[in-house]
Each structure stands twice: as C-alpha cells, then as structure tokens.
Amino acid sequence: MWFDAHCHLGWFSDPVAVARDAAKRDLGLLAVTVTPDEFLALRGRLAAKKNVHLAAGLHPWWVRDASDADALCALVGDLRLVGEIGLDAAPRRAGTWDAQLAAFERTCRACAETSEPGAPKVLSVHAVRAAATALDVLERTGAAARCRCVLHWFSGTSEELWRAVRLGCRISLGERALSTRRGREYARVVPAEALLVETDLPGAPGDTGGAALLEGSLAGATAGVAHARGIEEAAARELLARNAVALLAP
Numbered sequence: 001m002w003f004d005a006h007c008h009l010g011w012f013s014d015p016v017a018v019a020r021d022a023a024k025r026d027l028g029l030l031a032v033t034v035t036p037d038e039f040l041a042l043r044g045r046l047a048a049k050k051n052v053h054l055a056a057g058l059h060p061w062w063v064r065d066a067s068d069a070d071a072l073c074a075l076v077g078d079l080r081l082v083g084e085i086g087l088d089a090a091p092r093r094a095g096t097w098d099a100q101l102a103a104f105e106r107t108c109r110a111c112a113e114t115s116e117p118g119a120p121k122v123l124s125v126h127a128v129r130a131a132a133t134a135l136d137v138l139e140r141t142g143a144a145a146r147c148r149c150v151l152h153w154f155s156g157t158s159e160e161l162w163r164a165v166r167l168g169c170r171i172s173l174g175e176r177a178l179s180t181r182r183g184r185e186y187a188r189v190v191p192a193e194a195l196l197v198e199t200d201l202p203g204a205p206g207d208t209g210g211a212a213l214l215e216g217s218l219a220g221a222t223a224g225v226a227h228a229r230g231i232e233e234a235a236a237r238e239l240l241a242r243n244a245v246a247l248l249a250p
Contacts, residue, residue, distance in 0.1 A: 001028055002025070002218045003241060003244035004214055005197060006030060006199070007032070008033075012208070015042060022052075023051045027051065027218070028052075029052050029214070031055065032124050033083075034061070038057075039056035055083040056075050057082065058084075058103060059084045059085070059126060060085075060086055060087055060093065060100045060104070066103055076121070080121050082123050083125070084126050084152065085107050085124070086126030088126060088128040089130040111123060111146075112141050115146040115147045119250045120148050121146075123138075123143060124150050124152050125149055127154070131157070131160040135163055135167060138167065138169070144169065151169050151171055152172045153173065153176075154177070170195070172197065173186065173187055173196075173198065174200050175221045178220075178221055178224030178228070187225050187229065188230075192229075196244065197218055222237050
C-alpha cells in the first residue's frame with residue numbers, strides 16, 4: 001500500500017472522487033487541512049472513505065492573530081489527527097510571526113493535554129526556517145512526548161534533524177525534498193523507522209491530476225528513498241508502508 005503522509009485532498013476540485021480513485025490504487029492518505037473550516041467542510045463528505053485520514057489544521061500562512069487558534073483548539077480534544085500546523089519564518093511571513101507562535105503553542109498544548117497514551121495524537125508540522133523554534137514548542141508543551149509528531153518536508157539543519165529524532169519525531173520527505181542534496185542525505189541517515197514519504201499536493205486549490213498525481217509523486221519519492229539508502233525500491237516501499245501503519249496504529 002502506498003501512503004501519502006501529507007497531502008491537501010481538499011484542494012482537488014472533487015476530493016471525494018480523488019479519495020475513491022486513491023482507494024482503487026491502494027493509496028492511503030493523511031489529508032491535512034489549512035483551517036478548521038476546511039476540515040469541517042470535508043469531514044462529512046469523506047467520513048466513509050476508509051483510506052483517508054483527515055486532520056484538522058491551522059496552517060501558519062492562515063494565521064493573523066493568536067485567536068485564530070480558538071476554533072482548532074475547540075476541536076482537537078475529540079480528534080486524533082491534527083495538521084497542518086506549525087511555523088513559517090520566511091521573510092514574507094514576518095508580520096505574523098508572533099501570532100503564529102502563539103497559535104502553534106496553544107494548539108500543541110491542547111493536543112498534548114488531550115492525547116491518549118493508547119492512541120496518541122498525530123501532528124503534521126510545518127517548520128520553514130523555524131525548525132529549532134518548532135521543536136522548542138513541541139518539547140515545552142509536552143506534544144513531542146505525548147503525541148506522534150511528523151515534521152513535514154523537513155528542511156532544517158543536521159543538528160535540528162538529530163534533535164527531532166531524539167525527541168521521537170518522524171521525518172516526512174517528498175519528491176521535491178529528495179531532489180536536493182540535503183533531502184537525499186536526510187533520507188539516507190534518518191533512522192529507518194522514522195521515515196515517511198509525502199506529496200504535499202496539489203500545490204494550490206483547484207489543481208487537477210487526481211489520485212494518479214499523488215501515486216506518481218509517491219512512486220518518485222519512494223525511488224528517491226531507495227536510492228539514498230542503497231536498497232531496492234520494493235524494500236523501500238515495504239519499509240514506508242510499515243512506518244505508516246505504525247504512525248496510525250493505536
């Protein structure tokens with residue numbers, strides 16, 4: 001089974017049709033959302049799709065004020081999957097940094113406080129130019145210890161990578177990450193059990209391509225992991241499928 005550890009299913013023009021086609025292709029999806037409203041709009045439509053694992057999120061690009069986290073924090077107590085959440089310190093996001101940080105900290109604390117030991121919450125975390133701060137928050141709030149945290153498209157330093165691994169975080173890489181020297185090196189050295197692959201597709205709302213787009217991107221990412229680790233593609237696919245099962249298992 002293919003498993004996409006981070007995709008934007010809600011951005012396809014027909015998410016239900018894509019989910020249905022993905023099931024036919026034996027493709028599982030961790031479908032993140034960028035706002036609580038997006039999650040609520042999709043939840044009923046996708047509830048019957050057993051291959052879709054829908055997460056409630058608040059992407060840092062959508063944060064303008066700390067109170068933007070209110071709606072998400074009201075939801076997380078009853079949810080196991082949370083994402084996309086996180087921090088983005090790119091220059092064009094500088095004006096919202098304080099609000100991002102406050103919202104992310106509130107969300108992580110709410111997740112840690114409501115995560116069940118028998119079925120820890122799964123958090124999909126965005127950390128652009130902010131890996132160290134994101135890890136600080138995950139550690140300080142208890143989310144790193146009480147939840148299963150996935151650092152999506154990890155692009156931090158080597159030191160930050162190993163700190164994340166020590167905290168128990170998973171590392172998710174896609175085709176674009178694996179096209180870089182840093183991404184390939186991280187795929188090579190990260191502990192096998194911590195590695196996942198993703199598409200982060202589609203790139204914007206309304207994009208087309210459907211499940212075939214996701215499957216093709218995952219195949220490319222899996223081939224990249226196999227090459228980086230010096231193993232056969234079949235072995236890489238088996239490893240990644242096993243890691244996906246472990247991520248979502250009770």
